[in-house]
Amino acid sequence: MRLRxxxxxxxxxxxxxxxxxxxxxxxxILDLEDSVSLANKAAARHAIADYxxxxxxxxxxxxxxxxxxxxxxxxxxxxxxxRPDAIMLPKAEGAPSIHQLDTILRSESPADASLxxxxxxxxxxxxxxxxxxxxxxxxxxxxGLTWGAEDLPAAIGATTSRHxxxxxxxxxxxxxxxxxxxxxxxxxxxxxxxxxxxxxESGLAAYAGRARRDGFTGMMAIHPAQVxxxxxxxxxxxxxxxxxxxxxxxxxxxxxxxxxxxDGKMVDAPHLKQARHILSLAD
Numbered sequence: 001m002r003l004r005x006x007x008x009x010x011x012x013x014x015x016x017x018x019x020x021x022x023x024x025x026x027x028x029i030l031d032l033e034d035s036v037s038l039a040n041k042a043a044a045r046h047a048i049a050d051y052x053x054x055x056x057x058x059x060x061x062x063x064x065x066x067x068x069x070x071x072x073x074x075x076x077x078x079x080x081x082x083r084p085d086a087i088m089l090p091k092a093e094g095a096p097s098i099h100q101l102d103t104i105l106r107s108e109s110p111a112d113a114s115l116x117x118x119x120x121x122x123x124x125x126x127x128x129x130x131x132x133x134x135x136x137x138x139x140x141x142x143x144g145l146t147w148g149a150e151d152l153p154a155a156i157g158a159t160t161s162r163h164x165x166x167x168x169x170x171x172x173x174x175x176x177x178x179x180x181x182x183x184x185x186x187x188x189x190x191x192x193x194x195x196x197x198x199x200x201e202s203g204l205a206a207y208a209g210r211a212r213r214d215g216f217t218g219m220m221a222i223h224p225a226q227v228x229x230x231x232x233x234x235x236x237x238x239x240x241x242x243x244x245x246x247x248x249x250x251x252x253x254x255x256x257x258x259x260x261x262x263d264g265k266m267v268d269a270p271h272l273k274q275a276r277h278i279l280s281l282a283d
Contacts, residue, residue, distance in 0.1 A: 001059065002026050003144065003189050003218040004234035005227045008063075010035035011044030017051045023224035024231060027059035032075050033066070033090050041071065045078035052082030061119060061143075063088035067100055077108045084116055086143040091151065092120030094131025098138040117143035119191070122182065123175040124151035132182035144189030146220065147179040166203060180215055192219040201229065208233030234281070241282045244275035 007025035009016050011032045020028045030051065036044045048062055062084045065071035068091065076087070089101055098118055105115045122132055122145050135145060149161040149172050161172040168176065176192075183190030192211040195204045208219055208230050219230045236244070243263070250262050251272050259268045 001143075003059070003191065005218060005221055005230040006061070006191060007221045007224060007227060008035070008194070011048050011062075012036050012040040014047040014051060017047075018057075020224060021057040021060075023227045025058060025221065025224075025227045026218070026231075027061060027085075029061045029063050029088055029220070030084075031063045032071075033063050041065075041074075045075060048084075049079050049082045052079060052084055056085075059085045061086040061088050063090060066091035067097060072101070073104050073108065076104050080105065080108045080113075080116075081110060083113065086117040086119055088119045088121065088146075090121045090148075091124045091128070092122055093125060093128045094122075094134035095138045096131070096134075098135075098141055102141065115141070117141065119143040119146060121146055121148050121151075122179050123147040125155050126152070129175060129178065132178050133185065135182050135188075136186040139186040139188055142186060142188040144191050144217070145179055145183035145186065146191035147175055147193055149175075149193050166197070166207075184215065189217045190215065192216040194220045194222045195226065196222065198223045198225065205229045205233065236278050236282045240278055244278040244282075247271055247275035248279065 003026050005025045006027040006029055007020050007023055008029045008031055009020040011030050017028070017030065030048045032041065032044055032048070052060060062075070062079050064075035064087055067089070087101065087105070089097060092098070097120065101118060102115060109115060118141050120135070120142070122128055122135070135142065149168065152172065152175060153159070153161045158171070160169070162168055180190055192208075195207045197203055204226055211219055212234050218234055221227055221230055247262050247267050250260050250267070251257065254260060259266055261267070
């Protein structure tokens with residue numbers, strides 16, 4: 001499953017669902033949490049269930065409310081019968097949160113239904129930071145891992161997660177990096193957080209480019225206008241593909257070699273692994 005771009009849509013705005021699905025995003029996230037007021041939760045659940053029951057054009061996730069807020073079970077009960085592709089879990093705190101959500105899913109799911117995969121937002125509480133390594137114990141239940149830079153500073157009383165130039169302050173660089181390593185340790189997709197400046201096209205392109213450079217496999221979006229730039233950042237350029245193919249071809253032609261020279265540069269097993277990864281992204 002290719003997940004370069006995952007676009008959020010408020011669950012109480014059903015008129016936007018089809019437009020989001022047609023935006024070019026690899027997945028859409030129908031939100032029942034932050035973008036929906038408490039008064040609109042019930043209407044949003046019904047709207048999402050109705051949409052899921054129809055024909056889907058892209059992978060469709062539902063972001064439920066956090067486990068500590070007493071709304072999660074009602075969210076699941078409302079949508080699980082329509083079989084969302086995955087559940088996004090905010091304020092997750094490692095494997096125990098996955099087990100707790102699975103208990104709810106099993107209690108509300110039809111008897112013949114397999115449980116949907118889970119995409120935890122893995123850094124929204126202080127305690128969550130210390131549970132990131134536990135996701136490898138539940139890797140078979142994960143669609144991926146992602147992180148957030150907004151709830152965590154609020155949770156610890158910080159005034160912001162960013163410098164004036166938009167870059168992260170040290171605590172949030174740590175949270176981002178730990179999420180990256182935790183996801184790769186669990187052999188699952190790793191999705192970078194949103195870029196909040198909707199009109200800053202160059203800033204978005206630079207941010208998404210750094211995310212792919214650092215090892216992220218995709219990124220979340222908060223507006224359809226962001227999707228094209230995110231998809232471009234996580235799709236290798238033709239020149240990059242050609243270089244990767246040359247490395248793969250060179251090792252294929254020399255199966256006993258540990259080190260080769262390609263285009264005047266020495267390449268070995270790590271370069272071959274990276275080349276194969278690039279080709280998989282381009283496929």
